[in-house]
Amino acid sequence: MNNIHRPVLLAEAVTALIDAPLLQDQVHKIVMIDGTFGRGGHSQLLLSKLDSNARLIAFDKDLDAIAVAKKILDPRFSIIHSSFAQMNQYAEPESIDGILLDLGISSPQVDEAHRGFSFRRDGPLDMRMNTDQGITAAEWLEQAPQEEITKVIKAYGEERFASQIAKAIVAKREEGLSPKTTLQLANLVASVVRTREPGQDPATRTFQALRIFINRELEDLEQGLKAALSLLKPGGRLAVISFHSLEDRIVKQFLQAHAKVEVPRGLPVREKDLPQSVLEIIGRVRPSKEELEENPRARSAIMRVAEKRMGALA
Template structure:
């Protein structure tokens, strides 16, 4: 099994969580709980464990069975591995029980590099794209039966692809000939035959593959549910760090944090500042990879980490 994977913003993510006031205050306590919503290949999980006391607990989630297999090789009694989406994290922890939560979104290098997973347009393999291969339709199965309008919508919405209509039309035309794409290279070639122009250095199939992966795995829906669950699970003073890799993810994260970091007061209402209700979150930072990290790991170039802290309850 290929476990070669470089976690993005590793030091920055660990520092963001561990330096939070709650963990610093409770460092000698017995009830520290940290959640890693996406184990991947364990880089963030293991780095966090190295910084946490022996009395701490950690829960790491992943939908990918290959990731779970790697996680199960870690011999650390503090670590609990859960084969599930982080969208369901509140089913495994109590409200206001977490001292820190990390969500590293997107796809891991081994998932892209292993052709049989079907995520890469550069490698010949079955058009699968499922994170959890135990459930759901493959991308090929969905393309075999989805209406042209739905395919257009998915590629346009999740891939921000301006040639979505032409791509969907070509897919359906091939399907009607009995030649619906079954492999990654078949789909990539089909897209390339329709998309004649593209940004310099970007493969014509990039946006279509991104769209199908996001749709098949319900990534944006899981993100919205996971953010809501995280707010519920964080203790006052605990931190949430989210690493995203494309504009759709980052927009959801940014808007969610901003919405919980401000208090809406009807215009003209005579309320003094000290009487305003508290917002739920305080936005701490927005971090991008250094030039050195991008040079070492080009897949980090689009990453953005946003960090927020759940506000302490201030008694009147």
């Protein structure tokens, strides 16, 4: 079992934040946020690049990640057991120089069967990032209406066999055999999904959907992006690494919406008189060929970077 976590786009993400023009002539204390600590790869590299007067605040919902973070004895570093969606409760508006959101789940979360994320290793069907709160995937499948199960699997997994999968789950439930483990669910899905993309397990989309739903991942992302915009100083940067189209679409649309100025149609305003947009989109980065060879799990990653304009009002 290989549960070593390799941070995706590690150097690229840190460089995107550190290279912000705002930081080149800084004389005050730099404050950064790592919104998803994971196993600390991005945080550790950031700390190695920041001076002794800097501060790095990290967030994570996963208690295993918190345990790893607490082993970092650097006085510049602090970890908060919470979602990045709540980061504006821990910092003042326009007080942060850079924010990184890595939306992927860590390799240990996938590879450790007891977490319930893997359809290849048998374990309790849990799927909660924060095992201190909320219901497990098994508990939800035990009581959710068939229509709701269909909606979740279709919306969050983009699964075309969602209705058939939901029907099979409910049928098993009525027999008193509601799936309680990851392999029970994976095998049930495989019995219904007859075709799938080459190399993709039939249960991939269903497991993705349940994980996103149980952890409110897309709601947290939308809330976290708004919080990040308010927390960034003018000139500060936001870097977001996403791993599937649902996340990336939200990030892309959010950045685009704040990188343009809406002017009512027909209003006689010259371009030079338009108010300034809040964000400037810096770029989009995909993993290199070398990284993909070392870490195939990075294949779907996309990082989008934007900078808060000087003088902009969020």
